[in-house]
Amino acid sequence: MISLDGKVVAVTGGASGIGFATVKLLCTLGAKVSIGDISESGLDTAKEEILRLHPEAMIYTAVVDVRKRVAVDGWIVDTLRWGGTLDGAVNLAGVVGRFEDLRIKDFDESDFDFVMDVNLKGVLNCMRAQINALEGKTGSIVNACSISSLQGVGSDAAYIASKHGVLGLTRLGAIECGSSGIRVNAIAPGIVDTPMLRKSFETRGEISTDHTALNRKGKPEEIANLIAFLLSDCSSFITGACYSIDGGWNC
Template identity: 40%
Template sequence: MLIPKNNGDIPMTNEFTGKVAFVTGAASGIGAAIAKRLLDGGAKVALVDIDAGGLAAYAKRLDPDGLRTRVIEADVSDHEAVRTAVDITTETFGGLHLAANNAGTAGPNPVNIVDYDHEAFARVMAINVGGVFNCLKYQIPAMRTGGGAIVNMGSMVSTIGIHGMAVYAATKHAVLGLTRSAAIETAADGIRINAVGPGYIRTPIMDHLPEEVLVMAAKQHPLGRLGKAEEVAEMVAFLLSDRASFSTGSLHLIDGGFTAL
């Protein structure tokens, strides 16, 4: 069977000129790709991550003069840190129009429920669910005067179960519930809120895995390969743009066909 190829040559536009964006988990992986895509599209971007060193180094590569980015160290599970990060963004750039709530953790896996550590459970929930809640709580008021768009990072397991990853799947189900409910609450304010559901994406976090594991993960997708962070970033950019002006409260899968099986 022939597998279609994607050369990754994704065109950039200036559709985000004049917009201010807030991206969590921006130091590496999907978050870094999203931040770059929005910056390439003309936005000013607040890059938020708990990894201060990695974040500063990446921001320096993206924006050497520091004119269109602001680096903010924050743990998204800490609501005061998130509130401060949103305040810094609006004070620095004069508003907030776009947000990509990407920060998250897979937690220990594969681990069955009966063997899952309580402290690990609480931490994964605090980051994946509490982090999205905290971001929405403070981003929405910042956008109410002029509207905006938000994308939350779900997963291909936002609507299905997966062996050994029950806790992670539960958090991504919760992200979808937050997304849909928040979209209903904010529609009258001109704020659109969607979620994306990536499959297995080749990011730095996967670099430590044995090659045979990566090959096996790739084969889980009917397209026959791992996804690219840039492909997820392009989906996020679409949902944040006016091209998706009639989309809200939806999960947009980018999983290489995983959930179609």
């Protein structure tokens, strides 16, 4: 049985989609959850909904832009003050940029910088603060990769490059932190029904799941299950891994 009883977990992007489903599950499993997200209204709604479902849930929320190192450091310090310790972290804050298909030959520098800043530098800022906070303790960090970390389909240069980068940071983090007892893993979701995906489909058109083994979109709750497993002691011998969770995208 997976238990996260009393563990303090910091989650970015927890106000929406996969992050929100993850926070809900972690609270159910007994964790104390600190959510960092750029959307103040999203945080308020998420907290209200979770407390409605689990009145006993221990949640701390902070408006944080993961692109800003000082803001991320401050959030993790506040999380330590609030929770007394840090046991795990989930880095899910992400964007898909301008919501249109940009080919490499047409790519826009400002859009590329924006996506790289949130998706890649944001994860680096978070990992840096989290690893420092975990120093001297065991812990588990889970990063958001994507099918776009493993192949060149389904998105634009900025998103693909950023998500390949997150896989690299995950592997490097695992190597650097393994001897300290900190595990670092990634999840690589396929098509998951979230606000990000719906907004992207509106402008780019739907990506078909016809070729996948399960022939459907994933639910955020299904991704949350894998994240909870990777945070828990049930995955104690797993590090540096990137788990595909995509309904059989490549079968």
